[in-house]
Amino acid sequence: MFFIVDDEIPLRFTGAQVTLGLDANGDFALNPVRPACQIWRNALKDWMISPTGEVPVSINHVKLTEARKVLPSDTIRVGKYRIELRFLDQDKIITRAVREKQFKLEADLHHTVVDLVGHSTTGLSQQEYRRRIESAIDRALGATMIEPEIEEYLSVQAMRELLLDDIHGYAHGPNHGSQNWRQRFAPLINSLRKLVRVNPNETEVQKAERVDILLPWALQRRKVRVEPEQRRALALELIREELLDIIFGLGPLRDLMVASDVNDIMVLPSGKIYIERNGQIQDSGRRMASPVISVDICQRIVGGVGRRLDQTSPMVDARMPDGSRLNAVISPVSINGPALTIRRFPNSRLTADDLIARGAFTRSIADFLRACVGARKNIIVSGGAGSGKTTLLNILASSIPPEERIVTVEDTAELQLPHEHVVTMQSRPPNLEGKGAIPIRELVRNTLRMRPDRIVVGECRGGETLDMLQAMNTGHDGSLTTIHANDPQEALLRLEVMALEAQGIDLPSRAIREVIASAVDIIIQVARLPGGARRLTSVCEVVEFDEVDGAVIIEEIFKLPQGGRKTLRAATEMAFTGYIPTFIQELLEVDGLTVESIF
16 A cells, blocks of 8 residues: 655555554654554455544545545545555556457457468578568558557556666566667656656565556656657557567566566466465466467477477476476367466575574574484475475575585476585486486486485485485485475375385385385475465474384474464464484584573
């Protein structure tokens, strides 16, 4: 929410309740000394306003005497100050119907451009092909009548994109925000920038939110004058840039691929694009204009990393140049259209302090886990997809003493360790002929010949599990890995099943369980709670193998209180169960640790 005070730069508020009024000097303030009214959100998610009686308050020139619903269009007077509210979700100009018209317009123009250029590009250089595309776009736009409501929306979006580029000091992609375009509308952007007055200390998300709020307000209040010819020019330039990006770049994925707070990008067969942001899956408001465009962009991405996506190879997994993991599925496997999933990774990894601040675990548990790594305990991190296994593995591996030699094995190189003596190995998929694959299992075997002090495997998901367990049992203490499982008992079962999948090995289940019991010391369970928060839910010791029952015995050292995994309670902390691990004496040898500090 924003408060616009007497046409001045607004005050930003995030929360469910705020008090407005005057400070000791009589100036407008949030949570003031002299309160005037409260604005709060009720159970129906409506924003309400109620007077406090200390300072006179009116809404639309009528004195406020009791609680009532407040709308973005309402004008509030607090003493001598005039206040307007702006809610981000309610203040967007575009409607669903107009957005659908925009997508159809872009799809029709894309089809027209492809027809004008023709499908035969043999003998054309990339420069000549691009020149033909640009010429075709100009011809198509010259013959296109744009509805006024779409032109209005596109012009505002063009101003938004140019303003954000100007604020961030960069263009979002190779086609978008071209220098000629930016220079042409520079006077307009300078005027808008003076109104927005972005704080340089704000994050990119906060800057974008401020622009989304203030740009419509500035245009509605005619703070900046935009001539009709200028609006049309802005709309046409935006369509031109978006068509170029659809044909040569990432299209509507462009902004999402550079947004620092987007973890996952999911394109549905319908063309809708969803993202995961701060643990929440939400509609990005973007979509692919047509299935043809979805397939073209998927093929362009996978082609850039040497993979193929067509009717004969309708599924593909690939690692993008920035380290993101990509999965694409098209017809005939995906019945109702192409689907694309991109798992993005941040440039810098979270630290133990970051996770403590987010409530994932406590300082004492962090010290306990650090001591386990220092004492060379073999650790398995277990959890579901997106629960934070790799993040925790990176933190644990970062605790390895700097003088030790580390060899990491991953499907996609994600670990970012601060150590100097690290050898990073990554598996390789087969080439177009189906040859040249180097699986994880082969790499794990190879690590044993590399004189490692520590072996870190990004994830065990097949026969390499047995090789990892054998390495743990043959002098490579302190090894780390992750597996997919929903609880520690299931993690043991998964380890057994995956070890049995190893080719060329014919061992009974009982023997595998004995190997697991002697190899693994600690199982850490992580989970993603409703609402997106990620927590440690259990830390267990693998105690021994029961010769009578033939089972692996585990004991919980820490666990999340009952109900903590099913309910989002930010203050919930893991509790000590009372069980002291058998290797406690080894942990106490780590500098600065005592039984009291750990438990």
